[in-house]
Amino acid sequence: MAGITKHFNGSPACVDVDFEVAAGEIHGLLGQNGAGKSTLMNILLGLVRSDRGEVALGGELVTVRDPNHARDLGVRMVHQHYSLIPTLTVWENVVLSSSGAVDREKTITQIEEVSERFGLAVNASAMVGDLSVGEQQRVELVTCLMDRPRLLVLDEPTAVLTRQESRSLFRMLASLTAQDNCSVVMISHNLAEIKAVADRATVMRGGRVVSQVVPKTTEVTDLARHMIGRDLPATPDIAAVIGMETAQASTESSVAETSARPVLSVVGVSGSHDGTAALDDLSLEIRPGEIVGVAGVEGNGQQSLSALLAGAFKPRQGEVQVNGVRVAVGRPGSARAAGIGVVPEDRRESGCILDMSVADNLSLAALGSLSRAGVVSRRRLNRxxxxxxxxxxxxxxxxxxxxxxxxxxxxxxxxxxxxMSAEPAVLVLAQPTRGLDVGAVADLHQRVRDAAASGVAVLLISSDLNEILQLSDRIAVMHRGRIQGVLPRAEADPERLGLLMGGVSA
Incomplete structure (x- = not known):
């Protein structure tokens, strides 16, 4: 790609970008949120037309008309936000992206073969709407890999995968590039992963290419500096922020042992969510100023716990209390009225309204304070x-x-x-750092600590064990909708947590 330039509403997204990927290479594409990475790849995929610039594949200039044309050219992309139809099964979604007659058994067999080869567990007969975000991401990966592309673009591919699944993916990518001569572009904010698997990397900032590096011979902190244009703050969890698996849990708790009454109490909650068994006699308490991390393999009820506390899931039995007052979960607005703020796992599905403005989305938690006699003040909202x-x-x-x-x-x-600005009594963060660059992750971690220091009860649901270990005062592990065990930070280590996550008492 040479001289790629693209503006949206007069604002530059890419400016004279040169980007080159060799055959059989894993090429990292790094940059902060909004640096222009996804725009550049969307131009390659034919989703966006550039204002100017050229694209060549295999040395031949091409004008990619649309994603179907890109697919015919051997270019596939797994987007950060999946494009699946929730009311169809996995195999039906896969068929939608193929041509020719529909053959159910053949498609299911192909899905199973690709899933086994690449170590990505996918149930071909499952309804997509019943799958977790991580499971849906695996479906997208399998769908693309079934085409045996010559160039595969992965946008934050490990954000919703477990550590074991990520390692399996990296082994698959190494095999794909070596044996199939496929090239891979990997967009990721996990700098340690880029360092481990990428042959080369291009760094973008502000819509421009600022450097090209060889990750294996570049320090992770230097990669971060290239990305954000400054040094990262020297925080205790800097290793976790940049994705280092060697990050160790801090032994210092951010909250002193206290007999204070819990701010949040989940008591004996059981029930089904979206037609499947979700929570099974789950109980959990969080005290003022405490950060409780929830760990577990995805699909073990974490999403339902988040939905429960958002008021979007009414359980069969049990209750939720905030400061000793029962919350009418399942009734719209009840959770927010009780002082619970929730950052959901899927921001596009339930965290924001995509067709509304940024200003309107930012104001949704504060409409009462921005209104008089039921009329919102646009001036105060904008401020x-x-x-x-x-x-x-x-x-x-x-x-x-x-x-x-x-x-x-x-x-x-x-x-x-x-x-976070709504000053909740309870703050629920479900996968809060997915898709955030290293600078934003460091900032968020500090904001979480500051919120806890001010007395907020924080529930952190994350598939990133490093993040859980660094931020949490206590760690609760979920398995099949239950709390399998709770460990104080000082007693938690990856091995014990792994046993609990597998359903074994530790």
Missing amino acids: LAEGLVKEFDIAVASIDQPMRSLSGGNQQKVVLARE
């Missing part, structure tokens, strides 16, 4: 939005632009800013 955009460093051309025009990371920042 709130502009303040949050500045405070949380959200990259926008205007607070009036629609949410869907923002990068995934900046959409996440909008949701985080809205919920």
Whole structure:
């Protein structure tokens, strides 16, 4: 790709970008949220037309008309936000992206073969709407790999995979590039992963290429400096922020042992969510100023726990209390009225309204304070939005632009800013750092600590064990909808947590 330039509403997304990937190479593409990475790849996929610039594949100039044309050219991409139809099964979704007659058994066999080869567990007969975000991401991966592409673009491929699945994916990528001579572009904010698997990397900042490096001979902290244009703050969890698996849990708790009454109490909750068994006699307490991390293999009820606390799931039995007062979970608005703020796992599905403006999305938790006699003051709303955009460093051309025009990371920042600025008594964070660059992750971690220090009860649901170990005072492990065990931070280590996550008492 040579001289690629693209503007949206007068704002530059890519400016004279040169990007080259060799045959059989794993090439990292790095940059902060809004740096232009996804726009560049969307141009390659034919989803976006560049203002100027050229694209060549195998040395031949091409004009990629649309994603179907890109597929015919051997280019496939697994997007950060999947494009599956929830009311269809996995195999039916796969068939939608293929041509020719529909053959159910043949398609299921192909899915199973690719899943086994690449170590990505996928149930071909499952309804997509019943799958977790991580499981749906695996479906997208399998769908692309079935085509045996010559160039595969992965946008944050490990964000929703377990550590074991990520390692399996990296082994598959090494095999794919070596044996099939496929080239891979890997967009990732996990710098340790890029260092481990990428042959070369291109770093973008502000829509421009700022450097090209060989990750294996570049320090991770130097990669971060290239990305954000400055040194990362020297925080205790810097290893976790940049994705180092050697990160160790801090032995210092952010909350002293206390007999204070719990802010949040989940008592004996059982029930089904979206037609499947979800929570089974689950009980959990969080005290003032405490951060409780929830770990577990995805699909063991974490999503249902988040939905319960958001008021979107009414259990068969049990109750939720905030400061000793029962919350009418399942009734719209009840959770927020009780002082629970929730950053959901899927920001696009339930965290924001894509066709509304950035300003309107930022104001959703504060409409009461922005209104008089039921009429919202646009002046006060805009002032709130502009303040949050500045405070949380959200990259926008205007607070009036629609949410869907923002990068995934900046959409996440909008949701985080809205919920954290509402001063909740309980803050629920489900996979809060997915899609965030290293600078934003470091900032979020500090904000979580500050919220706890102010007395907020924080529930952190994350598939990133490093993040759980670094931030949590106590760690609760979920297995099949139950709390399998709870460990104080000082007693938690990856081995014990792994046993609990597998359903074994530790």
